[in-house]
Amino acid sequence: MNPFELIPTPDPIPAPGMMFRVLLDIFFMIHILLVNMMVGTGVIALISGLKKRDALPLQKDVARKLPVIVALAVNMGVAPLLVIQLLYGQFIYVSSTLMAVFWILAVGLLILAYTNIYYHKMRFDILSTGFRRFFLGSAVLMLLIIGFTLSNNMTLMLNPASWPSYFDRPDGFLLNLKDRTLFPRYLHFMIASIAIGGLFIAIVWTFKKKTGRTEDGPSTVDQNIRLGMGWFTGATLAQILVGFWFQMSLPEEILNLFMGSSLLHTAVFIFGIGLVIQTVYYGITVNVRAAAVSVTLLIADMILIRDLVRTAYLNPYFTIRDLTVIQQTGPMLMFWVVLATVLTLIFYLLRRLTSAKKSAPPPKG
Template identity: 45%
Template sequence: MDPWSLVPIADTIPTSWGWFYFFLVLTFILHLLLMNAMLGTGIISLVRLVRKGNEACPVCKDFSLKLPYKIAFTINFGVAPLLFLQVLYGQFIYVSSIMMAVYWLSVVGILVILYYSAYIYDFKYDQWPQLRVYFLGLSVVLALVIAFMFTNNMTLMLSPEKWTGYFENRSGTMLNLGDPTLIPRYLHFVVASVAVGGLVMAINWKLKADPKGTEYIDQGMTWFSYATIVQIAVGLWFLISLPQEIMLLFMGGSMLHTGIFLVGLCGVGLILVFSFKKMVWATAGGLILTITFMVLMRDLVRNAYLAPYYHPSERVVIPEYAPLFIFLIVFVLGLGAVFYMLRLAFEAGKEG
């Protein structure tokens, strides 16, 4: 069967595809930073709790207070990029979601349990010292499960030639386990979250007037540095696991692809230098720029996979600009409200 016959016809869009692509990249970068901060700090806290047992752990206590908020921000900032992805690639993501519908829909229930576990970890941190590690562990494991489901969906949508498997499995339990990029792609996000979690730890204690701040800053930057080294190895694994024709685009086959890859690679080297020198703010700035280029590289990979079938520039535009203007206004006001609430929370925390 011709895989192209399984790809639904794309809907029309109200404005140029470039607008949707811009906001897809922008909102995904925001979501990625928040998701990495949430998962990474959770993993670091879990490791420290396992090592220390019931001993005092100021880092773990501090993370417990912020974990529910990080989850909330991660979820809310994850909605926008998913919606923009559906606008530009809906005919692919909807099909892959149907094929793994049981797992995809289960994400909602898993997320509710994760949320409850995180709140119990926060509210009962001092009252239930022997149980805190289990509630945090449950939250981290469930977050890793959700990340695995998303990775499955994002890889399955790129492979229409595998959709014929639906005719042999119509139960909604199809996963993309045979894809050679699945595991390295998944680990690429998980290891990155540990690095970002370490940096968040360093930034957090950099902002505190605490005599032990220097110790925790150093520990956070150490987490960041060594996780980034592991991330380089995982990233290379991910690169060589790509189909050869796509991998070669980043190895000199395309000036655009190769240029973005080299800039991202240089960015990783730069932030490693900053992190080993314990330059927290320079590392944070370099990380944001590096993540931006990595996200662009990720989108180039997606477009290369789908090139035989589709490119967003092919979408038919029926002009209707009012929704775009309304979105821009709401988006700016929403960001302003979020930053205002964060400032109030930060000032309240300093007073406390």
């Protein structure tokens, strides 16, 4: 069957496509940073609790912050999802339908994971060690499953040639397991989560050290900074291997774009390699601030590469230039006003939360 026959006609958009493409990358970067913090800190706190007897201050600190991070990650995920539906709706709606059962289950898993994370925070002091591990571990497991579901959907939407598999499995249980890029892509995101989670832990405890909030003892603060940077550096080094696997799994015609056949693709890729080397160096030398700046630039570069790869995958079927633009000034003006209002409110709430924590007296005991 010709895959072109399975691709729906795209809807018109209310403004130039390139504007939404830039917004997609910006929104996705904010979202993925929060997701990485969410998954990474959960994994690190869980493993540290299994390996170290003195990990309680770290676990408690992560337990306090996780509910807020999850809420922000979910809410900031709405914007990129809406924009990708606007630009690539004819692809993502089909892929979501093909794996409809898993896609809907992801929502339920997210609700259950958040419930466990919130309960883990509220009952942390009275839960036994075993129950703490259960609630945090089950939440982390569900988040990892959700990530695998998302990776399936994002790869399935890029490959209309695999859509005829629906006629063999029209029950909504279709997964994109035959795609060579699925597993390295998924691991690339999950290992990145551990790296960013480790860096976030190092940033938090560095802030505690600078503001004098060392109620857990100076040695504990320094230990958690080193622990966070250790996870960050190790995961970043692992990313080099997984990233190479991911790169080699790409179709040859797309891989060649980054190997010299396209100046833009190759330049972005080489710039990323330089940032990886720089980031690893800052991780090894435990330079928290420089590592944070470097990895932020690296993530921005990786998101641009992701955008270029998506464009190359869909190029035989569609380009954003193909979309019909029907200018709608009123709705777009409302969009910008609402966006500015929401971002202002989020910034205000985060400032209030931070100032409240600064003014609160250190916990006793």
